[in-house]
Amino acid sequence: MATLMIDVRDVAKRFGTNVVLKRVSLQLPAGKILGLIGPSGAGKTTLVKAVLGMESVDAGTTQVLGTTMPNRAIMQRIGYMAQSDALYTRLTARENLRFFGELLGLRGQHLTAAIAHAAQVVNLTADLDRRITAYSGGMKRRLSLAIALLHDPDLLILDEPTVGIDPELRQQIWAELDQLRDQGKAILVTTHVMGEAERCDDLMLIRGGVALAQGTPATLKHDHGVSTIEQVFLKAGRMQDADHRDR
Ligand SMILES: Nc1ncnc2c1ncn2[C@@H]1O[C@H](COP(=O)(O)OP(=O)(O)OP(=O)(O)O)[C@@H](O)[C@H]1O
Numbered sequence: 001m002a003t004l005m006i007d008v009r010d011v012a013k014r015f016g017t018n019v020v021l022k023r024v025s026l027q028l029p030a031g032k033i034l035g036l037i038g039p040s041g042a043g044k045t046t047l048v049k050a051v052l053g054m055e056s057v058d059a060g061t062t063q064v065l066g067t068t069m070p071n072r073a074i075m076q077r078i079g080y081m082a083q084s085d086a087l088y089t090r091l092t093a094r095e096n097l098r099f100f101g102e103l104l105g106l107r108g109q110h111l112t113a114a115i116a117h118a119a120q121v122v123n124l125t126a127d128l129d130r131r132i133t134a135y136s137g138g139m140k141r142r143l144s145l146a147i148a149l150l151h152d153p154d155l156l157i158l159d160e161p162t163v164g165i166d167p168e169l170r171q172q173i174w175a176e177l178d179q180l181r182d183q184g185k186a187i188l189v190t191t192h193v194m195g196e197a198e199r200c201d202d203l204m205l206i207r208g209g210v211a212l213a214q215g216t217p218a219t220l221k222h223d224h225g226v227s228t229i230e231q232v233f234l235k236a237g238r239m240q241d242a243d244h245r246d247r
Pocket residue numbers: 015018020038039040041042043044045046047083192
């Protein structure tokens with residue numbers, strides 16, 4: 001069986017009385033894009049943080065490359081783009097990239113080449129020497145993505161990477177994600193944009209902390225007898241609500 005980059009089993013999490021994840025499991029092998037799709041508050045970010053070992057869980061297990069997180073060596077192999085940008089606003093984009101690149105152990109020509117490549121992927125080459133205070137929200141998102149890509153990680157974990165990014169560049173970023181997947185990287189991406197769901201190899205639809213449905217976009221549409229992922233979501237959501245009412 002292919003190496004599992006991420007292996008989450010029966011994870012449960014609550015904040016006080018708010019149950020945020022209910023026995024959620026997911027597996028991500030190398031060479032796949034897994035989309036975590038769900039409305040605001042569904043539990044996507046909490047699940048991502050649990051995978052990274054940034055949030056403890058109440059039950060179940062989460063592993064990255066067979067290792068329980070947090071683990072410094074494994075962290076070096078992950079490119080993580082958080083939901084909110086953590087950038088040094090007084091620095092330029094290039095200085096941010098250099099700073100994070102050095103933290104990741106990149107040096108000299110290798111770092112310069114990595115910065116040039118990552119900036120080009122997110123279309124920021126011409127703006128690299130501007131301070132972040134002059135950046136728009138979408139530009140900051142793009143810079144955060146460039147930082148996540150910088151050290152050529154085996155696993156990318158991207159929390160809402162395309163928020164505030166225009167459709168043309170969004171296509172460009174997805175084309176890059178496809179290419180990285182084809183090189184054997186594993187990518188976990190959260191979104192509430194249904195159109196992006198169609199581009200994932202596998203999907204997990206999550207609502208109210210419950211994994212409503214999992215599978216390839218084609219399988220999910222076929223099994224629910226509908227033609228879009230949005231319709232799958234609506235149908236699966238109605239089934240979840242009916243199930244609750246029947247109890
Ligand atoms: N540190 C925390 N303390 C208390 N409650 C939290 C904490 N983090 C998240 N929550 C709650 O957990 C639930 C799930 O939040 P989470 O951020 O995982 O959702 P999400 O699916 O990522 O939503 P969005 O798409 O809006 O980012 C929400 O009800 C949220 O208020």
